[in-house]
Amino acid sequence: MDDPEHVFDDRTPGVEEREPAASYLSYTVGLGLAILTTIASFVVSQTNLLWEPGIPVGLIVLAFAQIGIHLVFFLHLGSGPDSTNNILALAFGVLIVFLIITGSVWIIANLQSNMTPMSMR
Amino acid sequence: MTVAVVDSDSTEAPTALARGRGGGGPASKRIVVAYGFWIFILSDMVMFSALFAAYAVLSRNTAGGPTGAQLFNLHNVFIETICLLLSSFTCGLGALSAERRQPTLFLLFAACTFALGVAFLSIECTEFAGMVAKGAGPSRSAFLSAFFTLVATHGVHVTSGLIALVYLTAQVMAFGLRPAVLRRLLCWSLFWHALDIVWVGVFTLVYLMGDYH
Numbered sequence: 001m002d003d004p005e006h007v008f009d010d011r012t013p014g015v016e017e018r019e020p021a022a023s024y025l026s027y028t029v030g031l032g033l034a035i036l037t038t039i040a041s042f043v044v045s046q047t048n049l050l051w052e053p054g055i056p057v058g059l060i061v062l063a064f065a066q067i068g069i070h071l072v073f074f075l076h077l078g079s080g081p082d083s084t085n086n087i088l089a090l091a092f093g094v095l096i097v098f099l100i101i102t103g104s105v106w107i108i109a110n111l112q113s114n115m116t117p118m119s120m121r
Numbered sequence: 122m123t124v125a126v127v128d129s130d131s132t133e134a135p136t137a138l139a140r141g142r143g144g145g146g147p148a149s150k151r152i153v154v155a156y157g158f159w160i161f162i163l164s165d166m167v168m169f170s171a172l173f174a175a176y177a178v179l180s181r182n183t184a185g186g187p188t189g190a191q192l193f194n195l196h197n198v199f200i201e202t203i204c205l206l207l208s209s210f211t212c213g214l215g216a217l218s219a220e221r222r223q224p225t226l227f228l229l230f231a232a233c234t235f236a237l238g239v240a241f242l243s244i245e246c247t248e249f250a251g252m253v254a255k256g257a258g259p260s261r262s263a264f265l266s267a268f269f270t271l272v273a274t275h276g277v278h279v280t281s282g283l284i285a286l287v288y289l290t291a292q293v294m295a296f297g298l299r300p301a302v303l304r305r306l307l308c309w310s311l312f313w314h315a316l317d318i319v320w321v322g323v324f325t326l327v328y329l330m331g332d333y334h
Binding site: 010011012013014015023024027028030031034035038041042044045046055056059060062063066067070071074075085086089090092093096097100101103104105108 | 148151152155156159160163164166167170171173174175177178195199202203206207209210213214216217220307310311314317318321322324325326329330332333
């Protein structure tokens with residue numbers, strides 16, 4: 001905000017406001033990184049590259065990395081002041097998604113461990 | 122769009138604020154439309170999260186039926202993933218050429234996106250038909266009910282995305298790349314990228330975690 005002449009404008013997800021050549025580059029870089037993380041996920045799941053109990057964690061980390069790549073390179077969500085509204089909405093969505101998934105898994109795992117075993121019924 | 126922070130004691134000139142946040146009048150229609158569509162996409166993600174949660178909870182309840190490791194063919198899943206990823210890429214390039222008023226290039230990329238989407242769907246339908254033929258349909262076990270609900274909901278989204286793409290391409294050919302059509306295309310490309318993000322969750326949680334070494 002040093003330059004008083006610059007008018008900040010709200011930005012919309014999916015649109016990049018830079019040089020046209022940079023946009024093609026951005027999509028291509030995004031595609032390359034996304035393919036790399038996809039291949040890494042399949043390799044990790046099918047080989048013994050990772051310590052076996054750590055494989056699910058590795059897969060989750062790779063999935064989050066790939067989602068981040070999609071958001072930045074395909075949906076062009078940035079950290080600039082112009083993206084504030086989009087990022088705030090996304091943060092709220094991520095919060096709800098997190099609550100639903102971890103909440104369900106947590107509650108049902110708890111119920112499961114408190115069930116009478118089949119042999120005692 | 123007066124969502125973001127406006128400090129009333131701020132001494133900054135109004136020009137330092139974004140439009141829609143007190144500087145230079147309301148945000149343009151295109152920004153407002155895409156923001157509204159972004160909210161819709163996030164609500165769609167919330168719906169998918171419920172299906173993901175159901176799958177995560179039920180994935181081990183196979184009721185003596187086949188497990189994921191016995192049913193899934195990761196070779197096909199990898200091809201599906203690459204198809205959807207490439208279609209997201211061509212969709213982005215198509216949106217870019219539409220922005221730059223290059224209709225021929227746009228039609229080319231739209232055709233690629235459509236073809237890759239159809240390839241994805243046909244692999245998925247073949248997989249479903251094979252599973253049902255093996256007696257592993259949605260009514261076999263809680264695991265399979267959750268699997269078919271989650272994966273087929275994504276498939277239905279892809280199908281409706283393809284129908285919308287045909288409809289939008291017809292609009293581009295009939296009306297040209299005028300602002301209203303461009304706004305619809307922008308929303309459509311957001312939808313398509315979002316479906317690819319959901320698919321990342323599907324192939325990680327359902328296929329890879331269901332069938333790792």
